[in-house]
Amino acid sequence: MAVAQRTGLGAAIEPNAYAASLKDAAMAAFLVAVLGFFFLPLRTDIAPGGLAITYRWPIWVAAILIVFGGRLLLNLFVFKARKPITRTIGEQMSGSSLRVPGLGRALGMALFVFAAILPFFITAVFPAQQRQFIDLAILIMTYIMLGWGLNIVVGLAGLLDLGYVAFYAVGAYSFALLAEYFGLGFWMALPLAGILAAFWGVILGFPVLRLRGDYLAIVTLAFGEIIRIVLLNWYEFTNGPDGISGIPKPTLFGLEFTRGDDGFAAFFGLEYSTIHRFIFLYYIIFVLAIITNFVTIRLRKLPVGRAWEALREDEIACRSLGINTTNTKLTAFAIGAMFGGFAGSFFATRQGFISPESFTFLESAIILAIVVLGGLGSQVGVVIASVVMIGGIELLRNIGFLSQIFGPDFDPVQYRMLIFGLAMVAIMVWKPRGLITTRNPSAVLKERKKIGADMVSQGEGH
Amino acid sequence: MTGAALAAAPAMSDGARWDADPILSVEHLTMRFGGLVAVDDLSFNVGRGDITALIGPNGAGKTTVFNCVTGFYKPTEGRIVMRHGAGLQQETVNELTDSGLRWRASDDHAVFLLERMPDFEIAHKAKVARTFQNIRLFGGMTVLENLLVAQHNELMVASGFTFGGILGLPGYRQAQGEAIDRAVYWLERTNLIDRADDPAGDLPYGAQRRLEIARAMCTGPHLLCLDEPAAGLNPRESTELNQLLQFIRETGTSVLLIEHDMGVVMEISDHIVVLDYGVKISDGSAEFVRTDARVIAAYLGVDDEAEIDVPEIKADVKEVVEHAKPVKARKPRKAASKATSASSSRAGSTARKSPSSGKKASKASTQTVAKEAGTHPGKQPAGSAKPGAGGADNLTRIGGIGPANEKKLNAVGIWHFSQIASWKKAEVEWIGSYLSFPGRIEREDWVKQAKALAAGKETAFSRRVDSGKVPSSRASTRKGGKA
Numbered sequence: 034m035a036v037a038q039r040t041g042l043g044a045a046i047e048p049n050a051y052a053a054s055l056k057d058a059a060m061a062a063f064l065v066a067v068l069g070f071f072f073l074p075l076r077t078d079i080a081p082g083g084l085a086i087t088y089r090w091p092i093w094v095a096a097i098l099i100v101f102g103g104r105l106l107l108n109l110f111v112f113k114a115r116k117p118i119t120r121t122i123g124e125q126m127s128g129s130s131l132r133v134p135g136l137g138r139a140l141g142m143a144l145f146v147f148a149a150i151l152p153f154f155i156t157a158v159f160p161a162q163q164r165q166f167i168d169l170a171i172l173i174m175t176y177i178m179l180g181w182g183l184n185i186v187v188g189l190a191g192l193l194d195l196g197y198v199a200f201y202a203v204g205a206y207s208f209a210l211l212a213e214y215f216g217l218g219f220w221m222a223l224p225l226a227g228i229l230a231a232f233w234g235v236i237l238g239f240p241v242l243r244l245r246g247d248y249l250a251i252v253t254l255a256f257g258e259i260i261r262i263v264l265l266n267w268y269e270f271t272n273g274p275d276g277i278s279g280i281p282k283p284t285l286f287g288l289e290f291t292r293g294d295d296g297f298a299a300f301f302g303l304e305y306s307t308i309h310r311f312i313f314l315y316y317i318i319f320v321l322a323i324i325t326n327f328v329t330i331r332l333r334k335l336p337v338g339r340a341w342e343a344l345r346e347d348e349i350a351c352r353s354l355g356i357n358t359t360n361t362k363l364t365a366f367a368i369g370a371m372f373g374g375f376a377g378s379f380f381a382t383r384q385g386f387i388s389p390e391s392f393t394f395l396e397s398a399i400i401l402a403i404v405v406l407g408g409l410g411s412q413v414g415v416v417i418a419s420v421v422m423i424g425g426i427e428l429l430r431n432i433g434f435l436s437q438i439f440g441p442d443f444d445p446v447q448y449r450m451l452i453f454g455l456a457m458v459a460i461m462v463w464k465p466r467g468l469i470t471t472r473n474p475s476a477v478l479k480e481r482k483k484i485g486a487d488m489v490s491q492g493e494g495h
Numbered sequence: 496m497t498g499a500a501l502a503a504a505p506a507m508s509d510g511a512r513w514d515a516d517p518i519l520s521v522e523h524l525t526m527r528f529g530g531l532v533a534v535d536d537l538s539f540n541v542g543r544g545d546i547t548a549l550i551g552p553n554g555a556g557k558t559t560v561f562n563c564v565t566g567f568y569k570p571t572e573g574r575i576v577m578r579h580g581a582g583l584q585q586e587t588v589n590e591l592t593d594s595g596l597r598w599r600a601s602d603d604h605a606v607f608l609l610e611r612m613p614d615f616e617i618a619h620k621a622k623v624a625r626t627f628q629n630i631r632l633f634g635g636m637t638v639l640e641n642l643l644v645a646q647h648n649e650l651m652v653a654s655g656f657t658f659g660g661i662l663g664l665p666g667y668r669q670a671q672g673e674a675i676d677r678a679v680y681w682l683e684r685t686n687l688i689d690r691a692d693d694p695a696g697d698l699p700y701g702a703q704r705r706l707e708i709a710r711a712m713c714t715g716p717h718l719l720c721l722d723e724p725a726a727g728l729n730p731r732e733s734t735e736l737n738q739l740l741q742f743i744r745e746t747g748t749s750v751l752l753i754e755h756d757m758g759v760v761m762e763i764s765d766h767i768v769v770l771d772y773g774v775k776i777s778d779g780s781a782e783f784v785r786t787d788a789r790v791i792a793a794y795l796g797v798d799d800e801a802e803i804d805v806p807e808i809k810a811d812v813k814e815v816v817e818h819a820k821p822v823k824a825r826k827p828r829k830a831a832s833k834a835t836s837a838s839s840s841r842a843g844s845t846a847r848k849s850p851s852s853g854k855k856a857s858k859a860s861t862q863t864v865a866k867e868a869g870t871h872p873g874k875q876p877a878g879s880a881k882p883g884a885g886g887a888d889n890l891t892r893i894g895g896i897g898p899a900n901e902k903k904l905n906a907v908g909i910w911h912f913s914q915i916a917s918w919k920k921a922e923v924e925w926i927g928s929y930l931s932f933p934g935r936i937e938r939e940d941w942v943k944q945a946k947a948l949a950a951g952k953e954t955a956f957s958r959r960v961d962s963g964k965v966p967s968s969r970a971s972t973r974k975g976g977k978a
Contacts, residue, residue, distance in 0.1 A: 328661060331660065331661050331663075332657070332661070334660075335650075335654050335657055335660040335661070335667070336643075336644075336646075336647050336650035336651045336654055336657075336660075337651065337654075337657045339636075339640060339643060339644050339647070340644065340647055342633070342635070342636060342640075343633045343636065343644040345635075346632075346633035346634060346635055346636060347631045347632070347633055347634075349567070349627075349631060350627070350631040350632070350633065351615075351644070352567075352614045352615045352618070353565065353567075353614065353618055353624070353625050353626075353627070353631075353711075354615075354618055354624075354644060354645045354647060354710070354711075354714055355615050355616075355618035355619030355647065355648050355714055356615055356644070356647050356648075357615050357616075357619075358615065364657075472635060474636070474637045474639075474640055474692065475636075475640060475643075476637070476639055476640055476643055476671070476675065477637075477639070477692055478639050478675065478679070478691040478692055479691065479692055480692050481692070482637070482692050482693065482694075484635055484636075484637070484694045485694075488634055488635045488694045488696040488697065489634075489635030490634065490635055
C-alpha cells in the first residue's frame, strides 16, 4: 500500500490504483471484522442464572462496511490521488487568507463588536435559552482571557507552561480567602489577587529559569499540582476539599444585583430579573479580557515584548545584546500569571464556590490546547480556538441529529470528548502550527509583511 | 598587578601601541573544562581603535577566549580588564581588583573586570558586543526588529520600564523613532535597507552575517568581537566585509576578530595574536606574525594546512625545507653525541618565549644536527642516513606530520613508520622539542598511528591522505606507505 501510495503519479489516479485501493480497503475491513468481533456482534447481558449472549450481526456488518467504504474513498481521493482533495482545500484556505490583507484585523473588529453586543443579541434571539447561552459566553470569555494570559508565556516568551492553572487557582483562592478573612469585596480583591498571582509567577519563575525544553514543562506541571495539593490538604486555612462557599458577588458601584430596593434593578427602575447579574458578569469578564488583549498588544510593541519574542528565538543572542534574560523571563511569568489571577478571581465570584477540584491539570491542558490550536502568539487565534473548543464541547451536549442516526439510546454527551479529540487530531494534521500561524511584526519601516510560521521558532519545550 | 602581568607577558613587539593604550587586557587567562585545558595562561592586549585578529588552527581555543571575554564562560583563572577612556588607568584597575567590585566609572573613564560580570552586563555596561560563529539571529523577527532588540536597554529606560509605555507616555514614541533611525543607519551601512521588513531567517547567508554585525553595532559597543565573520562568504562579500570593518574602526569602535580567512586577517589587522593549543605562540603586527616560524609550524604541521594559502608563509616553509635538505646527505649517526647547549631552545613554554627560536632550531639543524641534539631534552631517536630498501615511507600519512615536518624528520634520519613506532617517551620528548612541537606528538599519538601504518593498516587520517583530501609530500600516494 505504501509503495502504491508513493508511485501514484499517473493521470488523476494511477492505473492500478483501483485494485490497490480495493485491496487496501478490504484489508482495513478485515481488521475491523477481527478486532470488532467480540465487541460489536456479541453482547452479554445479565440474565437470571448467569450471562446471556445476544447477537447483533447488523452492527458488525455495518461497521465493516463503513470502514471499507471510508477507506476506499480516502484511498481514491486522498492517499492515492494525484492531487489529494485535502491539498486543494488547504490551498483554498490558505489562499483566501493571503488574498485579503486586512482579513485578520477585520475579523478581529467584527468579533469585538459581536462580543460587545452579545448578551443583548442572545436575549433578543434566544429568549428561552438566554441564561444558558450567556453562561456559556461567560465561560468562553474566561477561557479567552486565560488563553491570552498564557499566550504571553508560551506564545511570546516561548516558555512552555503546563501549570498555568496554578495561577488561576491562586487568583480564585486569593479572592475567596480575602473575602472570608477580611471581608473584601470583588473590586478590592481583584487587584490583590492579580498581584498575588504575579508574585507566585515569580516564585515559579525562579527555579525554572535554568531549565529548558522538556524539563521546563515537567517542573511547571509539578508546580500546578503542588498548588492544588496544598489547597487540598491545608484544611485549616483553605477548607480543603470542602472548598469555600459564600464568595461575595460583584457589585456595580455598590449596587447589588438583588431584588431589594437598593438593588440594581430598583435603582435604574427596571423590572428585576436574574439575567441582569449574568449580563453584568459577562461584561466584567469581557472588559478584563479586553484589558488583557490591549496590554498584550501594547507589550508586543514595547522593548520588553520584543525581548520576549527574541528570547523565544534565541536566548544566547539575547544575552549577547545585553538583555537580562532572567528578568525578562520573570516578567513574562509574572504578567501571564497576573492575568490568570484576574481570571481566577472572576471565576470565584461567578461560581460563589470554589474547591481544588476546579483546578486540575485538565484545565491547564485545555488552556494550553487553546493557545496551541489558535497558533502560538496569535491573539485572534486564541479567540477562535476558545469558541471552537469550549463552545464546541458544550454544543455537542445538545446536538440532536446524532441520535437520529444512532438511535434514541445514543447519548452525545458520552462521545463528546471522543469527537473533541478527533477534531484536535484533524486540526493538528492540517494546521500543525495552529489556526493562525503568521506573525505580525512589531515594528515596520516601509511595508508590513506577515512572517510565515516556518520562520518563527517555538521556544522551549515544544 | 597589570604592570607585572604585562612584563610577564612576552613582549613580542617593543613599545607596541596596543600595550600602551589597550581597551581590553586579557591577563593570565586559563580556562579548563574538566581535565582539558582549552586556554592556558594567555595574556594579550587589544589596542584602542585597532582591529585585532585572534588566529590559530582549529581547536586552538580562540572561541573559548571569546566566550571568556564576553562572559559566556567563567574563566578558571585570570583577569580580563575592559577600559573606557584612554590610558591604562592602572590605579583604578588595582583598586578594583582588590575591592571585589565589578566595575568603576568616572566621567569619561571606566574600568570593568569582565571575569566578574555576567554576559548581559558585559554587553550592557562594558559595551562589548559580539557575533557568533554559527549565526544567531532572531529568525522569526524582521531585520528591523532584530536591530531594535539590540537597543533593548535604552528603549527599556525610555519606556519607563514598561509602565510608561503601557500608559502611552510620549517619551517612548520619540525614543523608538531614534532607535529606528539608528537601525536604518546601520542597515544602510550594511546594505540591508531594502530587506528591513523581511524576516531575518529569509536573508541569504552573507546578508545574515552582515545583519549580525549591524545588530551588534546597534548596541553602541566600544569593543566589537567577531567570531569568524568571513566564514562562508564569497570573495566579493569578503571585500565588502573588510570595508565594513574598516568603517567600524573609523567610527571609534575597536574590533577583535577570530578569522580563518588570511586574506581578511592580513589585509585589515593592525595586530595579530596567534594561538595554538590554548597557548599564545605569536603576537605582533601582521608583518611580524607572518614571518614567525612557530606560526608557520603550527599551521603547516597539522592537517588543516589546506586552510593556509598565504604565499609568504609558503615561501617561508620552502626556505625552512631547503635549509634542511643538505643535512640529509651528510648525516652521520648522532644519537649518542652530546653537544653544548648552543641554542636557547628548550622544551615547553620557554620555547614560546623567543619569537624565532623555532626557525633558529631548524636552521641550526642544517649545520650540526649532531651537536644540537643535546640541546633538546630527552633522547634523540636512532636514525639512518638513508631510507631502507624500498624507499622512505610517506610520513605525512601520520596525522600531525606535514610536508615540512617530514623533511625535518628525514633530516635526523627518520624515514620509516617502524622507526616512529619504536619511539619511547624520551625520544618523543626530543622530537617534540626538535620540531618545536612540545606535547603535540603525544596528543596526536604519532607512535600509535605509526604502529598501525607500519603493520600495513590504515588510519582514518591516512585514508584521507591517500584519497587526496589532505595535501601530502607525494603527488599520488595511493600506496604512499611503500612508495
